[in-house]
Amino acid sequence: MDLSFIIIQSLSGLASASSLFIIASGLTIVFGVTRIVNFAHGSLYMLGAYLAVTIVPLLLDVDRSLPMFLLGVLISALIVGVFGALMEIILLRRIYHVPELFQLLATFGVVLIVQDLVIKIWGAVEIPGPRAPSLRHGVFIMDQRFPAYELFLIAAGIVVLAVLWLLMQKTRFGVLIRAATQDREMVAALGVNQAWLFTGTLFLGAFLAGLGGALQIPRVAINTQMDISIITEVFVVTVIGGMGSVPGAFIAALIIGQLQAFGILIFPKITLVLVFLLMAVVLVVKPWGLFGKSDAAAGRAILPEGILSLKRFGTVDNIVAGLAIAVLLALPVFGDNYMVKVGIEVLVLALAAFSLHFLIGVGGIVSFGHAAYFGLGAYAAGLLVTKGGLSMEPSILLAPIIAGAFAALFGYFVVRLSGIYLAMLTLAFAQIVYAVCFQWVEFTGGDNGVVGVWPSSWASSRQVYFCVVLAFTLSAIIALRHAIYAPFGYALRAARDSATRADAIGIDVRRIRWFAFTLSGAAAGLAGGLYSFSKGSIDPTMISIPMSVDFLVMVLLGGIQTVIGPLVGAAAFHSIKDFFMPLTDFWRMFLGASIILMVLVFPRGISGAAASLTDRFKPAPKPAVAPS
Amino acid sequence: MTEALLSIRNLSAAYGMAEVLFGVSLDARRGEVVALMGRNGAGKTTTLKAIIGMVEASAEALSFAGEDIRRLPSYRIARLGLGYVPEERRIFTDLTVQENLEVGRRPARDGRKAWTLEKLYAIFPNLAEMEGRRASAMSGGEQQMLTIARTLMGNPDMVLLDEPSEGLAPVIVEQMAEAVIAMKATGIAVLLCEQNLHFAAAVSDRAYVIEKGAIRFSGTMAELEANDEVREAYLTV
Numbered sequence: 001m002d003l004s005f006i007i008i009q010s011l012s013g014l015a016s017a018s019s020l021f022i023i024a025s026g027l028t029i030v031f032g033v034t035r036i037v038n039f040a041h042g043s044l045y046m047l048g049a050y051l052a053v054t055i056v057p058l059l060l061d062v063d064r065s066l067p068m069f070l071l072g073v074l075i076s077a078l079i080v081g082v083f084g085a086l087m088e089i090i091l092l093r094r095i096y097h098v099p100e101l102f103q104l105l106a107t108f109g110v111v112l113i114v115q116d117l118v119i120k121i122w123g124a125v126e127i128p129g130p131r132a133p134s135l136r137h138g139v140f141i142m143d144q145r146f147p148a149y150e151l152f153l154i155a156a157g158i159v160v161l162a163v164l165w166l167l168m169q170k171t172r173f174g175v176l177i178r179a180a181t182q183d184r185e186m187v188a189a190l191g192v193n194q195a196w197l198f199t200g201t202l203f204l205g206a207f208l209a210g211l212g213g214a215l216q217i218p219r220v221a222i223n224t225q226m227d228i229s230i231i232t233e234v235f236v237v238t239v240i241g242g243m244g245s246v247p248g249a250f251i252a253a254l255i256i257g258q259l260q261a262f263g264i265l266i267f268p269k270i271t272l273v274l275v276f277l278l279m280a281v282v283l284v285v286k287p288w289g290l291f292g293k294s295d296a297a298a299g300r301a302i303l304p305e306g307i308l309s310l311k312r313f314g315t316v317d318n319i320v321a322g323l324a325i326a327v328l329l330a331l332p333v334f335g336d337n338y339m340v341k342v343g344i345e346v347l348v349l350a351l352a353a354f355s356l357h358f359l360i361g362v363g364g365i366v367s368f369g370h371a372a373y374f375g376l377g378a379y380a381a382g383l384l385v386t387k388g389g390l391s392m393e394p395s396i397l398l399a400p401i402i403a404g405a406f407a408a409l410f411g412y413f414v415v416r417l418s419g420i421y422l423a424m425l426t427l428a429f430a431q432i433v434y435a436v437c438f439q440w441v442e443f444t445g446g447d448n449g450v451v452g453v454w455p456s457s458w459a460s461s462r463q464v465y466f467c468v469v470l471a472f473t474l475s476a477i478i479a480l481r482h483a484i485y486a487p488f489g490y491a492l493r494a495a496r497d498s499a500t501r502a503d504a505i506g507i508d509v510r511r512i513r514w515f516a517f518t519l520s521g522a523a524a525g526l527a528g529g530l531y532s533f534s535k536g537s538i539d540p541t542m543i544s545i546p547m548s549v550d551f552l553v554m555v556l557l558g559g560i561q562t563v564i565g566p567l568v569g570a571a572a573f574h575s576i577k578d579f580f581m582p583l584t585d586f587w588r589m590f591l592g593a594s595i596i597l598m599v600l601v602f603p604r605g606i607s608g609a610a611a612s613l614t615d616r617f618k619p620a621p622k623p624a625v626a627p628s
Numbered sequence: 629m630t631e632a633l634l635s636i637r638n639l640s641a642a643y644g645m646a647e648v649l650f651g652v653s654l655d656a657r658r659g660e661v662v663a664l665m666g667r668n669g670a671g672k673t674t675t676l677k678a679i680i681g682m683v684e685a686s687a688e689a690l691s692f693a694g695e696d697i698r699r700l701p702s703y704r705i706a707r708l709g710l711g712y713v714p715e716e717r718r719i720f721t722d723l724t725v726q727e728n729l730e731v732g733r734r735p736a737r738d739g740r741k742a743w744t745l746e747k748l749y750a751i752f753p754n755l756a757e758m759e760g761r762r763a764s765a766m767s768g769g770e771q772q773m774l775t776i777a778r779t780l781m782g783n784p785d786m787v788l789l790d791e792p793s794e795g796l797a798p799v800i801v802e803q804m805a806e807a808v809i810a811m812k813a814t815g816i817a818v819l820l821c822e823q824n825l826h827f828a829a830a831v832s833d834r835a836y837v838i839e840k841g842a843i844r845f846s847g848t849m850a851e852l853e854a855n856d857e858v859r860e861a862y863l864t865v
């Protein structure tokens with residue numbers, strides 16, 4: 001490796017760092033002020049790119065010059081900024097007080113809606129963007145050719161940093177943003193209308209996301225997957241830098257840009273893994289990132305208060321459970337093939353949702369990447385059968401063991417964190433698994449996955465396989481339910497309610513959480529293994545973020561405070577999805593809107609809503625009498 | 629008796645399920661310094677937070693400058709001219725002294741003379757020397773001055789001042805008393821929460837005594853000083 005090569009490589013690292021910083025600074029500023037992790041930030045970035053490939057060519061038709069190109073980029077970013085401001089006014093304003101998990105879900109609802117909108121407006125095919133006039137050539141640096149546009153991007157990053165610095169230090173708006181990042185209640189008590197401050201912040205954040213997206217058009221073909229791929233990278237940058245810190249985002253973007261530029265030389269396939277590993281290491285050493293403040297993340301409920309009182313089964317629950325089991329047993333006898341197929345899927349998803357519920361409701365560990373363990377189980381079983389030459393039986397048994405082993409590995413890091421950082425780390429780990437399965441084409445089949453994952457011949461009829469699935473899922477659910485009411489479960493709940501108090505009475509909080517994470521991962525892995533045989537194939541959607549979100553929606557739909565909730569939620573969600581998805585091109589939009597509605601109207605889920613209805617008919621507590 | 633600037637009737641407040649205030653009533657007139665005295669945990673801070681809408685509260689009446697402020701968000705109450713100086717000071721430690729003051733700045737209402745940095749630095753000379761310094765690098769006394777100055781930048785007609793003398797050296801407490809007197813001289817009313825009777829007596833016109841979330845005494849400062857019974861029951865430790 002000679003010097004000129006190293007320089008070129010680090011320059012291209014700087015160019016990607018610069019793009020990353022522009023986008024990440026927006027996310028981190030928005031988080032700092034509103035305390036919302038805006039999942040839709042990637043969608044704003046994608047919108048910026050799509051707007052730019054539409055607007056910039058129009059302007060270039062008028063005059064093929066660099067200023068016109070830049071004008072188009074700026075207009076696109078401004079439109080995205082307005083979109084962000086509208087998003088604040090319409091949605092975010094209503095969810096500042098709801099728990100973080102719901103905020104993440106609601107903004108993910110926006111992701112889904114924007115995806116369908118983009119496909120509707122621009123179509124699903126990639127759109128190549130125009131090159132920037134006057135920047136199409138290469139520049140020779142130490143005899144190596146380097147694209148001029150990449151140099152321009154580096155300069156753009158520096159300009160954005162400088163302008164942001166001026167804005168933050170020299171304007172009243174910037175001072176207010178910094179003050180609100182620290183103590184927004186006090187800012188309000190000093191007479192500042194937060195609503196406008198927040199709308200302005202969202203405008204700024206969305207503008208930066210849109211700018212980052214619009215600047216990409218000469219570099220990459222614009223596509224509908226841009227939102228998710230950028231948001232995970234940007235999450236990593238902001239988490240490493242410290243949520244809410246602009247300088248942190250800058251440093252983290254620099255590190256990651258270089259890591260990618262040089263990592264690709266050493267481990268071409270796994271640069272993404274390197275990036276996530278860096279994040280895991282940073283979070284273990286500095287749980288709030290390099291420049292983050294503990295108060296930004298600590299002391300806030302990620303889960304709704306008062307919904308964590310897990311009730312024991314009452315008579316009604318027993319009857320419902322009994323009836324459900326009776327229906328399930330009757331299904332292979334009386335149901336048609338389609339019903340049996342749906343039955344299998346519901347059972348599998350119910351186990352996955354139940355394992356997530358175990359983690360969230362009992363352990364208080366809000367995982368945003370539960371699909372990782374489901375997918376690991378599915379891939380383990382699928383690959384063992386197709387590539388490993390094993391039969392179905394040992395593969396299904398090994399699936400939870402392998403998923404559990406990975407859960408133990410990832411969980412070791414995860415249980416050290418809490419709140420939003422924990423959620424982000426689980427998401428990051430899930431993305432590692434996703435990336436590996438997606439990129440390691442020879443072994444995993446990449447995007448297409450692997451087909452031919454069939455059950456053994458004795459279980460090849462749907463009806464028989466249904467019984468296999470029923471036996472496995474029911475035993476696993478019953479075993480987990482036992483764990484909830486065993487001393488282990490009580491200790492876990494004690495740790496959830498107050499880690500310090502649990503610590504004081506001699507509970508090893510980390511260890512018990514780690515164990516719960518592993519157990520839950522193994523159960524999800526079993527579900528995944530069973531699922532792969534029912535579909536006959538495996539593919540990366542089983543590990544994707546939308547799958548993790550589906551699981552979360554199932555849990556919340558059912559309500560967190562009942563053991564039976566996730567099962568009801570899985571059945572309801574899957575039936576609705578199975579029914580509606582073939583009927584509409586707008587399933588994602590429908591799902592996104594439903595998630596948002598659920599967060600706004602029933603923050604406690606369906607069974608939670610039922611519980612609050614019955615609560616309302618109880619006599620109100622007597623008003624307290626003043627002591628005399 | 630002129631009409632009250634701040635008027636509270638039967639104010640109750642709670643933190644979630646824990647009820648803390650049980651029907652507090654009090655008044656303050658323009659330009660008047662009123663002390664709200666009581667031991668730790670008596671409900672002084674909660675009263676102030678309930679007034680400006682930082683805790684859930686209900687009241688028969690709660691008005692400031694003739695406006696019902698029960699349903700108003702904090703920023704609207706602040707804009708009516710009611711400033712709040714919290715007990716924990718809540719300085720923006722990442723900002724400089726000057727930037728802290730900038731956050732508090734609001735235009736003066738109805739053509740009155742606005743507080744300027746110069747006027748504030750005249751009352752709090754220490755602040756003038758550290759304009760560009762980050763607030764995190766200030767001593768407790770300096771932070772207390774800054775938090776009062778920051779509220780004055782909003783040109784309030786009344787300031788809710790929560791235990792300004794707490795944890796400060798006697799020299800600084802002296803300065804705080806002078807600051808309160810200076811505020812009164814410019815016509816600003818003050819509702820002063822205090823445990824320190826000397827401090828309160830030096831600056832206040834009238835006093836209320838609160839205990840377990842209810843008002844137990846109200847009268848002039850001289851009456852309170854003369855009433856051993858009340859002082860012993862509710863004020864001494």
Ligand SMILES: Nc1ncnc2c1ncn2[C@@H]1O[C@H](COP(=O)(O)OP(=O)(O)O)[C@@H](O)[C@H]1O
Pocket residue numbers: 643646648666667668669670671672673674675
């Ligand atoms: N955030 C809070 N949550 C629950 N209880 C509180 C909170 N803040 C204060 N309290 C309780 O309210 C009562 C009154 O407190 P406070 O108004 O702070 O008293 P004071 O300011 O007179 O010392 C005390 O019993 C205190 O324990």
Ligand SMILES: [Mg+2]
Pocket residue numbers: 669672673674715791
């Ligand atoms: Mg107090």
